[in-house]
Amino acid sequence: MMKRLPRLPRSRASDSVFDILRENILGRGFRPGDRLDVRALADQLGVSATPVKDAVTRLAAEGLVEIRPRSGTFVAELAADAVAETFEIRRALECLAAEHVIGRLTPDLLSRFTAIVDALERPVSTDRERAQHEQKNVELHTLLVETTGNRRLTDLYRSLNAHLVVARVHSRRSPEQSRLDQERREHRAILEALDARDATALVAALDRHIRRAGAALVDDVREAGVGAA
Ligand SMILES: [Zn+2]
Numbered sequence: 001m002m003k004r005l006p007r008l009p010r011s012r013a014s015d016s017v018f019d020i021l022r023e024n025i026l027g028r029g030f031r032p033g034d035r036l037d038v039r040a041l042a043d044q045l046g047v048s049a050t051p052v053k054d055a056v057t058r059l060a061a062e063g064l065v066e067i068r069p070r071s072g073t074f075v076a077e078l079a080a081d082a083v084a085e086t087f088e089i090r091r092a093l094e095c096l097a098a099e100h101v102i103g104r105l106t107p108d109l110l111s112r113f114t115a116i117v118d119a120l121e122r123p124v125s126t127d128r129e130r131a132q133h134e135q136k137n138v139e140l141h142t143l144l145v146e147t148t149g150n151r152r153l154t155d156l157y158r159s160l161n162a163h164l165v166v167a168r169v170h171s172r173r174s175p176e177q178s179r180l181d182q183e184r185r186e187h188r189a190i191l192e193a194l195d196a197r198d199a200t201a202l203v204a205a206l207d208r209h210i211r212r213a214g215a216a217l218v219d220d221v222r223e224a225g226v227g228a229a
Pocket of ligand 1: 137140141187209
């Protein structure tokens with residue numbers, strides 16, 4: 001039998017470097033396609049190269065950084081095609097989840113869904129409110145997938161990191177009010193389908209919501225040229 005290994009303390013430098021780089025990729029600090037020079041970053045941050053390399057590896061696992069052999073490390077591109085592909089997979093996974101959610105829905109879970117949808121109707125005007133709104137949106141969709149109790153589906157869904165794509169696009173181009181109103185109606189429709197325990201309506205509501213949201217993001221990337229370095 002394998003010996004139980006001790007839990008190692010996580011290096012603080014490594015975590016801080018990860019947080020700083022991630023914030024700058026999700027915000028406006030770095031642009032898609034920017035080269036990340038490990039040595040230069042280490043110098044700038046006053047740390048050794050190791051925590052920077054560790055952070056870069058973790059960011060690559062999230063799809064935020066691309067490590068190109070013999071070429072270098074770059075902030076991942078934000079191409080319209082890749083956004084469209086991510087949202088197609090997301091839609092398929094959430095609609096699959098929707099087929100299994102109703103059977104497992106408890107009153108407790110329904111009130112959690114209700115609380116999240118209520119919170120999503122709060123006004124959004126500042127960057128901070130936008131970030132909170134996006135966080136609540138992630139919570140809603142992740143709870144939906146988790147409710148299936150299907151671990152593989154949940155892992156697959158999480159590894160898609162669709163919310164990071166959303167955050168990257170929105171940090172460069174804030175969604176218009178009309179789009180937020182549309183989104184609210186769609187979230188209400190999802191909640192109503194849950195409340196009515198209507199699996200067909202739930203699949204349809206999610207399908208519409210994710211199709212519309214994906215198309216809007218693709219438009220943003222194309223129009224604002226946010227993918228261009
Ligand atoms: Zn949503």
